[in-house]
Amino acid sequence: MMKKNRSLREAASAIPFLLPSVVGMIFFSLLPIVISVFISLTDWDGLAALSLGTLAERFIGFGNYQNILGGEEFWRVLKNTCYYIVLYIPLVLIASLGIATLLNKGKKGTAVMRILYYIPVLTSWVAASLIWKWVLSSQYGILNQLLALIGIKGPEWLTSEIWAMPAIVLASVWKDMGFFGLFLTSGLASIDKTYYEAATVDGAGRIKTFFKITLPLLTPSIFFCLVMALINAFQLFPQVMIMTEGGPNGATQVMVERIYNYGFRYFKMGYAAAFSWLLFIIIFILTSIQMKLQKGWVHYES
Amino acid sequence: MNRKKTLHNIGFYAIAVLVSIVVLIPFFWMISTSLKSKGALMALPIQWIPENPTFSAYEKVFTRFPFMRAAFNSFLITVSYTLITLISASMAAFAFTKIKFPFSNGLFKMYIASMMIPTQVTLIPLFIIMNKMELINTYPSVILPSLFKAFGVFLLVQNMRTIPDDFMEAAKIDGAGKFKIYRIVILPLCLPTLATLCITTFMESWNDYLWPLLMLTEKKKMTLTLALNSLNGQYATEYNVLMAGSLLSMIPIILVYIIAQTQSKKGSLEGGVKG
Numbered sequence: 001m002m003k004k005n006r007s008l009r010e011a012a013s014a015i016p017f018l019l020p021s022v023v024g025m026i027f028f029s030l031l032p033i034v035i036s037v038f039i040s041l042t043d044w045d046g047l048a049a050l051s052l053g054t055l056a057e058r059f060i061g062f063g064n065y066q067n068i069l070g071g072e073e074f075w076r077v078l079k080n081t082c083y084y085i086v087l088y089i090p091l092v093l094i095a096s097l098g099i100a101t102l103l104n105k106g107k108k109g110t111a112v113m114r115i116l117y118y119i120p121v122l123t124s125w126v127a128a129s130l131i132w133k134w135v136l137s138s139q140y141g142i143l144n145q146l147l148a149l150i151g152i153k154g155p156e157w158l159t160s161e162i163w164a165m166p167a168i169v170l171a172s173v174w175k176d177m178g179f180f181g182l183f184l185t186s187g188l189a190s191i192d193k194t195y196y197e198a199a200t201v202d203g204a205g206r207i208k209t210f211f212k213i214t215l216p217l218l219t220p221s222i223f224f225c226l227v228m229a230l231i232n233a234f235q236l237f238p239q240v241m242i243m244t245e246g247g248p249n250g251a252t253q254v255m256v257e258r259i260y261n262y263g264f265r266y267f268k269m270g271y272a273a274a275f276s277w278l279l280f281i282i283i284f285i286l287t288s289i290q291m292k293l294q295k296g297w298v299h300y301e302s
Numbered sequence: 303m304n305r306k307k308t309l310h311n312i313g314f315y316a317i318a319v320l321v322s323i324v325v326l327i328p329f330f331w332m333i334s335t336s337l338k339s340k341g342a343l344m345a346l347p348i349q350w351i352p353e354n355p356t357f358s359a360y361e362k363v364f365t366r367f368p369f370m371r372a373a374f375n376s377f378l379i380t381v382s383y384t385l386i387t388l389i390s391a392s393m394a395a396f397a398f399t400k401i402k403f404p405f406s407n408g409l410f411k412m413y414i415a416s417m418m419i420p421t422q423v424t425l426i427p428l429f430i431i432m433n434k435m436e437l438i439n440t441y442p443s444v445i446l447p448s449l450f451k452a453f454g455v456f457l458l459v460q461n462m463r464t465i466p467d468d469f470m471e472a473a474k475i476d477g478a479g480k481f482k483i484y485r486i487v488i489l490p491l492c493l494p495t496l497a498t499l500c501i502t503t504f505m506e507s508w509n510d511y512l513w514p515l516l517m518l519t520e521k522k523k524m525t526l527t528l529a530l531n532s533l534n535g536q537y538a539t540e541y542n543v544l545m546a547g548s549l550l551s552m553i554p555i556i557l558v559y560i561i562a563q564t565q566s567k568k569g570s571l572e573g574g575v576k577g
């Protein structure tokens with residue numbers, strides 16, 4: 001009896017510590033998730049007041065999902081995202097590996113470089129998008145001017161259907177490489193130095209050491225970057241909104257941009273909610289696949 | 303041997319400088335443009351360094367938009383958001399790791415699972431909830447979601463798990479209550495993690511775009527990113543004004559980052575001594 005009382009008192013003492021967080025979870029996560037599922041099953045327009053009655057009246061089952069998956073737009077938007085991913089992921093990984101290698105040398109000036117390379121990460125996407133929109137201006141921008149110096153006529157970046165997405169990739173790699181770079185630096189720093197000593201004794205060259213020791217031991221960090229980069233790629237939004245608004249001719253339309261426009265410009269709330277759940281399913285499946293595949297290439301030190 | 307080392311050094315700094323140039327050129331272009339007059343924007347060949355530098359673009363930023371007000375809003379929102387995240391997340395993490403209560407594991411699993419759901423899924427219902435609570439165009443609409451940051455709780459739980467329970471025994475014998483133990487014993491030992499969480503949360507809130515865009519539509523309530531966004535809507539071709547605004551919006555966060563960097567180094571040292 002005494003014991004039960006004490007464990008009860010112990011449990012009760014957890015309440016004040018959990019209260020803010022749990023209240024937040026109920027109102028800003030749990031409840032919205034449940035409501036979102038219901039809305040995605042209706043053709044609610046966001047104008048009629050929301051209640052269980054309106055939702056029941058507007059119920060259309062899986063109609064939204066059928067329309068989205070049966071239409072051409074979803075697949076086109078998915079293709080645009082894949083185009084982004086295919087360019088963005090290798091570029092950002094290589095760039096951040098390069099930065100990490102530089103920072104890990106520990107030479108003079110590393111502290112300054114750490115801050116310099118992080119400035120793009122600190123910049124808001126709104127400011128970064130505006131800067132890049134102007135850098136990429138085909139006539140007055142600095143990039144095409146630089147290209148002209150080496151004899152290349154730069155394309156009309158943001159108004160060309162072919163080049164608009166690569167332009168957004170360029171800005172994204174520039175902005176994100178410092179973040180992943182610093183993350184990989186801490187990964188590099190945690191590699192046991194004795195491995196390198198052993199490699200030197202065995203007479204292994206720099207390149208061999210990099211591919212046989214550094215890269216395999218860095219795979220857990222690279223894996224984390226890959227998962228994060230892929231999730232980020234599917235949530236691509238502000239740079240598209242400000243640099244191209246999904247144009248030219250829909251060439252840079254992506255998932256979140258569609259969700260925003262359907263929900264808050266065209267007031268097709270049900271459709272937008274269904275779209276967002278499809279986004280979740282895609283991210284979920286891809287992350288699960290990555291988790292499965294990691295056993296094949298990620299080396300965890302035991 | 304020595305010559306080889308010098309060569310390596312030259313190679314290293316050559317690459318470091320090259321990377322720095324790639325990173326900084328857009329910022330150089332931003333600063334250069336912000337000092338140009340409207341006419342100089344479209345001058346060809348382009349002026350790398352403005353021939354007649356002027357501050358007129360900066361004046362325009364301040365007169366066309368209540369920029370100082372926006373900076374104040376950004377600070378108020380970001381500081382409250384960060385503080386609430388740190389307090390709420392560390393309290394929850396304390397309960398999960400140092401207090402035994404039923405369904406502790408299940409609840410924690412729910413926290414982890416919620417991290418999988420992209421924020422876009424909750425966008426529309428959250429908008430409706432804020433609308434129902436008549437919070438649209440108020441600061442709390444942007445601040446309150448900070449109560450629940452699963453990532454922060456997760457990060458701190460990982461950290462607090464490594465703190466042995468013996469540390470709390472001495473305080474318990476002295477008759478300290480749960481809250482005192484949390485404040486005096488546990489929090490100081492988590493300082494480095496708290497500093498990391500502080501920087502990432504501050505950045506996230508300061509640079510947030512989509513959620514404030516939906517919540518704060520009144521000019522008086524807008525944050526710096528929204529101010530910049532609306533400048534872009536009104537003066538889309540006046541890049542000198544847009545670049546001046548971009549530069550101004552970046553300065554505070556860069557300062558905070560540099561301060562936090564030096565502070566967190568101090569913090570981790572102190573934590574180490576006390577531990």
